[in-house]
Amino acid sequence: MQTYDVIVVGSGNAALCAAIAALEKGAKVLVIEKAGPEEFGGNSRYTAGAMRFAYEDGEELKPFLSHVDAEKLAKTDFGAYPRSKFFQDLEGFNEGHPLTEQQKMLVDQSFETVRWLAGHNIQFEPIYTRQAYEKNGRYVFWGGLTLAIEGEGEGMVQAERTEVVRLGGEIRYHCEAEALLTEEGKVIGVRCKSEGEKQEFRASAVVLACGGFEANAELRKEYIGPNWDQAKVRGTRHNMGAGLRMAKEIGAATFGSFQGCHAVPMDLHMPNYGNTEIPFIERKNYRKICYFLGIMLNARGERFVDEGENFRNYTYAQFGKAILEQPKGFAWQIFDKKVEHLLYGEYRFWDASFVEANTSEELVEQLDGVDKEQALKTIQEYNQAVDEGIPFDPTILDGKRTQGLRLNKTNWANRLDKPPFKAYPVCCGITFTYGGLKVNEKAAVVHKNGQPVKGLFACGELVGGVFFNGYPGGSGLTSGAVFGRQAGYSAADFSKQ
Ligand SMILES: Cc1cc2nc3c(=O)[nH]c(=O)nc-3n(C[C@H](O)[C@H](O)[C@H](O)COP(=O)(O)OP(=O)(O)OC[C@H]3O[C@@H](n4cnc5c(N)ncnc54)[C@H](O)[C@@H]3O)c2cc1C
Missing domain, CATH: 3.50.50.60 (FAD/NAD(P)-binding domain)
Incomplete structure (x- = not known):
C-alpha cells in the first residue's frame, strides 16, 4: 500500500x-x-x-x-x-x-x-x-x-x-x-x-x-425538489455527491441549504451535460443570461420575474430555478434590434436556438409551447408600461422601469419596438449545489x-x-x-x- x-x-x-x-x-x-x-x-x-x-x-x-x-x-x-x-x-x-x-x-x-x-x-x-x-x-x-x-x-x-x-x-x-x-x-x-x-x-x-x-438526478430530486431531475447539467457529469456520502458515512455533520443551488437560463436544446469534447469556447455558449436586456415569457405567455431586478451577476444563478418552476419548465427570452449589439457572444453561437420576425404578431406565432394570444398581450402591455423618460444605462441600476404592471421590470426596461425581434427558448441548467x-x-x-x-x-x-x-x-x-x-x-x- x-x-x-x-x-x-x-x-x-x-x-x-x-x-x-x-x-x-x-x-x-x-x-x-x-x-x-x-x-x-x-x-x-x-x-x-x-x-x-x-x-x-x-x-x-x-x-x-x-x-x-x-x-x-x-x-x-x-x-x-x-x-x-x-x-x-x-x-x-x-x-x-x-x-x-x-x-x-x-x-x-x-x-x-x-x-x-x-x-x-x-x-x-x-x-x-x-x-x-x-x-x-x-x-x-x-x-x-x-x-x-x-x-x-x-x-x-x-x-x-x-x-x-x-x-x-x-x-x-x-x-x-x-x-x-x-x-x-x-x-x-x-x-x-x-x-x-x-x-x-x-x-x-x-x-x-x-x-x-x-450531476446526480436522484439526489437533486431528493434534496432540491421534485422537478429537479429535469434540469440539465452545465458542467461535469462526475460530481455525484460522493464526497458528501463518504464523509457522512463516518459521522460528518452537514451544513447549509440543501434546497439551494446555482442554476442558470440555458439554451433549451443544449446537451444534457457539459461536454469537454466540444471546443472550450462553445461549451459555455449554451448559456443565455442577457434576459435583463429584454423580457422572459413562460408557456402561459406571461412574464414571471423582474428581469431587471439587479445586475445580471446577482440574478442569473437564481433565474434557472425560476424557469424550472414554470409550466413545462421552459421560457422564451425576447429582444429587439436596439439591444442586439449588447447581447453576449453566446447569442450569436452557431448552435443557438432562436426565432426571428419583423413584428411582434409574427414573433409570437413562432413561440412553440406558448399561449400566443397572451404572449402578444404581455408584450403590448409591457411596451405601454415602459417609462421612456428615463435614459437607458447598463453600467448602473438605471431605474428605467415599467409602471403599473402586476410584475414590473425595474431597470433597463426598453420598449420592444425595433424590428427584427428575436426570441430564444431557454431551460434550467444546474451549475452546482x-x-x-x-x-x-x-x-x-x-x-x-x-x-x-x-x-x-x-x-x-x-x-x-x-x-x-x-x-x-x-x-x-x-x-x-x-x-x-x-x-x-x-x-x-x-x-x-
Ligand atoms: C459552466 C460553468 C461556468 C462557471 N463559471 C464560473 C465562473 O466563471 N466563476 C466562478 O466563480 N464559478 C463558476 N462556476 C462554478 C464553479 O465551477 C464551481 O463553483 C467550482 O469550480 C467548483 O470547484 P470544485 O473544485 O469544488 O469542483 P470541481 O471543479 O467540479 O471539481 C470536482 C472534481 O472531483 C472529481 N470527482 C468527483 N467525484 C469523485 C470521486 N469519487 N473520486 C475522485 N474524484 C471525483 C470530479 O471529476 C471533478 O474533477 C461555473 C460552473 C460551470 C459548470
Whole structure:
C-alpha cells in the first residue's frame, strides 16, 4: 500500500489549490481524479475563470495582470469592491440569517488568496467583454466582478495542474474514491476504484474536493425538489455527491441549504451535460443570461420575474430555478434590434436556438409551447408600461422601469419596438449545489459530535454554508481557492503532527 502525507480527492480548482498549498508546506501529495486526463478539472474547467474578491482600489488589481494593454488599462475604471459590499451581497441572499463563519472566511481571505494564486503562476485579465461597458470613452466595470484567470476555466486548471506537477505532486486519473479508511476515529486514507480494480491509498490527511451532487438526478430530486431531475447539467457529469456520502458515512455533520443551488437560463436544446469534447469556447455558449436586456415569457405567455431586478451577476444563478418552476419548465427570452449589439457572444453561437420576425404578431406565432394570444398581450402591455423618460444605462441600476404592471421590470426596461425581434427558448441548467459538509476555520470537516474529524478536510462545492438563496457571480472559484488553500495548509500541518 502506498503512503502519502496528503491525499486530495478531485482535480478541480479547489483540489488543485489544496494540493499547491500542501506542496508549498513540503508535504508528499497525491491527487486522485475519477475522470481521465481529457476530462480532469471538474466544473472548474467549464468556468469563465471569473473570480470575485474584495479590493479597495483598482490600483490593487494591476499587479495581478500579466498581459496588459496599457492604453486600454489607462481608460479603465475598476471601481472598488470593499469587503463590506461583498458581505452585503452574500447577506442579501441569506434570508435574514447572519453571515456564517464560512462566508466571513470567503470574504476576508478573498484578496489574499487571489494574490497567492498570482504568486503561483496563475495569470489574470480584466473581464472587458461581460463586466464592463464603454461610457464616455472609458471602460466602466459594474457589479464588483472585474478579473478572470487567463484562458478562462481551461487555462486555470491547466495552469494549476502545471503548478502542482512543478511542485512535485502526483496525479492519478481514472481513480474514483469510494470510501474513507479510518482507524480509531481518524481518517488514514481512501479506498478507490481504479480501472475496475479496488485500491487503497494511505495518508496522514485527506482533503475532499470532489464537488457537490449536481450531476446526480436522484439526489437533486431528493434534496432540491421534485422537478429537479429535469434540469440539465452545465458542467461535469462526475460530481455525484460522493464526497458528501463518504464523509457522512463516518459521522460528518452537514451544513447549509440543501434546497439551494446555482442554476442558470440555458439554451433549451443544449446537451444534457457539459461536454469537454466540444471546443472550450462553445461549451459555455449554451448559456443565455442577457434576459435583463429584454423580457422572459413562460408557456402561459406571461412574464414571471423582474428581469431587471439587479445586475445580471446577482440574478442569473437564481433565474434557472425560476424557469424550472414554470409550466413545462421552459421560457422564451425576447429582444429587439436596439439591444442586439449588447447581447453576449453566446447569442450569436452557431448552435443557438432562436426565432426571428419583423413584428411582434409574427414573433409570437413562432413561440412553440406558448399561449400566443397572451404572449402578444404581455408584450403590448409591457411596451405601454415602459417609462421612456428615463435614459437607458447598463453600467448602473438605471431605474428605467415599467409602471403599473402586476410584475414590473425595474431597470433597463426598453420598449420592444425595433424590428427584427428575436426570441430564444431557454431551460434550467444546474451549475452546482449549495448544501455540503460543515467545516471549521481550518477547513477541517466537523463531526456530528461538534469535534473536527481527525485527518479530514474539505473544500470547494463540498463546503456547506457559503451560499444560501442566491449567489454573487464569480464567488464559486474564490470559495474553492480560499477553502482549498486553507485545507491544503491544514492537511500538511496535520500530517506533520
Ligand atoms: C459552466 C460553468 C461556468 C462557471 N463559471 C464560473 C465562473 O466563471 N466563476 C466562478 O466563480 N464559478 C463558476 N462556476 C462554478 C464553479 O465551477 C464551481 O463553483 C467550482 O469550480 C467548483 O470547484 P470544485 O473544485 O469544488 O469542483 P470541481 O471543479 O467540479 O471539481 C470536482 C472534481 O472531483 C472529481 N470527482 C468527483 N467525484 C469523485 C470521486 N469519487 N473520486 C475522485 N474524484 C471525483 C470530479 O471529476 C471533478 O474533477 C461555473 C460552473 C460551470 C459548470
